[in-house]
Amino acid sequence: MIRITGVSHRIGSAAILHDIDLTLPRGKLIALIGPNGAGKSTLLRLVARLEPLQQGRIEVDGLDLAATPTERLALAMAVMGQQTHIASRLRVAELVGFGRWPHHRGRPGAADRAAVEAALEAFGLAPLRHRFLDEISGGQAQRAHLAMTFAQGTDWLLLDEPLNNLDMAHSRALMARLADLVRGSGRSVVTVVHEVNYAAAWADHVVAMKNGRVVAQGPAEAVLTEPVLSALYDTPVEVARHDDRPLVLHHHWHDQLGTPFPEAPDAARPTVH
Amino acid sequence: MDRPALRLIAALLGLLGAASLVWMFQGLGGGNRAFILQLRGTKLAGLVVVGAATGIATVLFQTAAANRVLTPSIMGFDALYVLLQTGLVAALGVAGFAALPAAPTFLAEVAAMSLLAAGLFGTLLGQGARDIPRMILTGVILGVMFRALSGFLARVMDPNAFATVQAASIASFGSLDAALLPAAGAIAGLCTGAALWMAPRLDLLALGREVAIPLGLRFDRVMLATLGLVGMLVAVSTALVGPVAFFGLLVAGLAHGLAPSARHAVLLPAAGLIGAAILVVGQTLFERLMGQTATLSVVVEFAGGLFFLFLLLKGRVR
Numbered sequence: 001m002i003r004i005t006g007v008s009h010r011i012g013s014a015a016i017l018h019d020i021d022l023t024l025p026r027g028k029l030i031a032l033i034g035p036n037g038a039g040k041s042t043l044l045r046l047v048a049r050l051e052p053l054q055q056g057r058i059e060v061d062g063l064d065l066a067a068t069p070t071e072r073l074a075l076a077m078a079v080m081g082q083q084t085h086i087a088s089r090l091r092v093a094e095l096v097g098f099g100r101w102p103h104h105r106g107r108p109g110a111a112d113r114a115a116v117e118a119a120l121e122a123f124g125l126a127p128l129r130h131r132f133l134d135e136i137s138g139g140q141a142q143r144a145h146l147a148m149t150f151a152q153g154t155d156w157l158l159l160d161e162p163l164n165n166l167d168m169a170h171s172r173a174l175m176a177r178l179a180d181l182v183r184g185s186g187r188s189v190v191t192v193v194h195e196v197n198y199a200a201a202w203a204d205h206v207v208a209m210k211n212g213r214v215v216a217q218g219p220a221e222a223v224l225t226e227p228v229l230s231a232l233y234d235t236p237v238e239v240a241r242h243d244d245r246p247l248v249l250h251h252h253w254h255d256q257l258g259t260p261f262p263e264a265p266d267a268a269r270p271t272v273h
Numbered sequence: 274m275d276r277p278a279l280r281l282i283a284a285l286l287g288l289l290g291a292a293s294l295v296w297m298f299q300g301l302g303g304g305n306r307a308f309i310l311q312l313r314g315t316k317l318a319g320l321v322v323v324g325a326a327t328g329i330a331t332v333l334f335q336t337a338a339a340n341r342v343l344t345p346s347i348m349g350f351d352a353l354y355v356l357l358q359t360g361l362v363a364a365l366g367v368a369g370f371a372a373l374p375a376a377p378t379f380l381a382e383v384a385a386m387s388l389l390a391a392g393l394f395g396t397l398l399g400q401g402a403r404d405i406p407r408m409i410l411t412g413v414i415l416g417v418m419f420r421a422l423s424g425f426l427a428r429v430m431d432p433n434a435f436a437t438v439q440a441a442s443i444a445s446f447g448s449l450d451a452a453l454l455p456a457a458g459a460i461a462g463l464c465t466g467a468a469l470w471m472a473p474r475l476d477l478l479a480l481g482r483e484v485a486i487p488l489g490l491r492f493d494r495v496m497l498a499t500l501g502l503v504g505m506l507v508a509v510s511t512a513l514v515g516p517v518a519f520f521g522l523l524v525a526g527l528a529h530g531l532a533p534s535a536r537h538a539v540l541l542p543a544a545g546l547i548g549a550a551i552l553v554v555g556q557t558l559f560e561r562l563m564g565q566t567a568t569l570s571v572v573v574e575f576a577g578g579l580f581f582l583f584l585l586l587k588g589r590v591r
């Protein structure tokens with residue numbers, strides 16, 4: 001499991017995370033939800049060691065982040081950030097190949113090549129394998145990054161908004177693949193999602209964050225409720241049931257047109273005539 | 274290396290070899306052959322060292338900076354070397370400067386340059402390497418500042434010292450400092466070896482911090498090592514021929530364009546060979562065919578400058 005104890009984080013003088021205690025169980029598909037600016041990415045980046053840990057302690061499967069060599073951690077968790085931009089001109093298969101780096105450190109073997117093939121196949125990238133990253137669409141590039149993360153073959157996958165740019169079919173396929181990884185191979189996935197119905201349909205465990213704090217966590221059934229979600233997003237929602245899982249309805253609140261953006265000052269209120 | 278990469282390296286080696294042969298033996302009269310050959314050999318070695326050092330330094334820097342427009346010289350780095358040199362002359366006087374043992378002084382300067390490179394660019398790149406227009410502007414400003422400071426020091430010196438400095442601050446491939454060649458060649462060789470050894474990690478470095486760290490790269494360490502190598506290679510090339518602004522950009526651009534993949538195991542040797550080949554072919558053409566010893570730097574700079582404009586205008590700055 002990933003154990004986060006007493007983690008606070010500030011950027012400059014702004015406090016971004018406040019004393020977070022959180023345990024992410026192994027072998028589950030975990031959805032991290034919450035409004036823009038809640039601190040989801042910051043928390044993931046701390047676990048991914050992309051930000052220096054200022055206060056508190058993070059352990060991944062018993063490995064203390066502060067004391068474990070980064071090479072070792074790369075065999076324990078794979079990370080895909082919210083924004084990935086790559087300057088070098090790479091082909092899709094080359095990018096995916098980098099996912100094997102922690103295993104071969106520059107000298108890929110047969111097992112590495114097989115893992116890359118499998119990842120390309122899994123994300124429908126085989127036909128694009130020789131294309132350059134700057135010559136494919138945004139969603140295809142997103143899938144290439146995901147395939148790289150998969151090829152890394154770690155027990156933990158941390159994904160920050162992996163559904164960005166993906167169409168409906170690919171979004172569904174990705175969630176199904178994540179669920180398959182968890183249920184089929186016992187791996188653990190933490191993913192930030194904005195469309196809560198992806199969490200409702202697929203997640204085992206949901207963590208809700210707001211204003212730098214964890215405000216709710218637990219099984220999807222327990223967190224994806226009307227009171228929790230309405231308060232979390234400051235917007236009215238209705239939770240129905242479908243296929244024995246929660247289904248969050250929020251598009252039909254047409255009488256709420258003209259409500260301000262939750263975080264926006266009054267001046268930014270959209271006008272409706 | 275795969276087949277296309279090998280083919281490229283072989284072709285470049287062939288080109289460099291052929292040009293070197295022409296350079297060495299063309300128009301070799303019946304006079305003092307041994308003397309002429311030695312003279313030509315020294316110059317050839319100098320051109321190869323400078324070309325290779327510049328090419329490799331530029332590729333390394335662009336990898337560290339994660340873009341294809343910035344180069345050490347555009348960031349004012351060779352101007353810093355000239356400043357270092359001027360500072361020494363100013364502090365010690367011409368006689369004192371001349372009295373310094375050449376090789377140890379040079380080694381000390383190289384070491385200083387690598388530390389400065391790691392310090393200065395480590396900080397700059399950590400700040401906002403993504404913001405490329407800002408980086409270019411910063412580089413231009415740094416370059417102007419370093420040059421202005423050199424100019425100031427030179428002006429308060431006596432005219433002799435000024436001439437010494439002046440000679441060091443203008444690029445010329447025709448007249449290189451032969452006394453430094455053995456030390457410079459050795460350093461360039463060592464740096465190239467180190468860069469090749471780091472090649473797989475450089476591939477990862479090129480992916481940028483966000484991707485490389487989760488893959489287990491000790492990002493900051495590799496970044497500093499890379500910048501340190503850049504500092505040393507720039508010192509080598511600037512010490513031998515003086516500052517060149519756009520040559521490295523041209524070489525790195527060609528290397529990236531010709532190499533079949535972005536792997537540094539291919540890019541680095543390709544850039545080194547392209548740099549060396551351009552200088553040897555160019556100098557042979559200009560010096561032997563046209564009898565112009567000093568024109569090459571101007572032409573190379575002009576071509577490099579055009580290439581820089583092309584990159585900027587085409588918006589290929591990322």
Ligand SMILES: Nc1ncnc2c1ncn2[C@@H]1O[C@H](COP(=O)(O)OP(=O)(O)OP(=O)(O)O)[C@@H](O)[C@H]1O
Pocket residue numbers: 011014016034035036037038039040041042043082
């Ligand atoms: N470099 C920075 N400087 C100052 N504040 C920052 C910086 N980066 C993020 N923040 C602030 O930290 C808070 C948390 O940001 P974070 O990116 O973690 O949010 P998030 O939950 O991932 O949001 P989103 O859903 O929009 O991706 C936000 O209020 C943001 O404004």
Ligand SMILES: [Mg+2]
Pocket residue numbers: 040041042082160
């Ligand atoms: Mg985010």
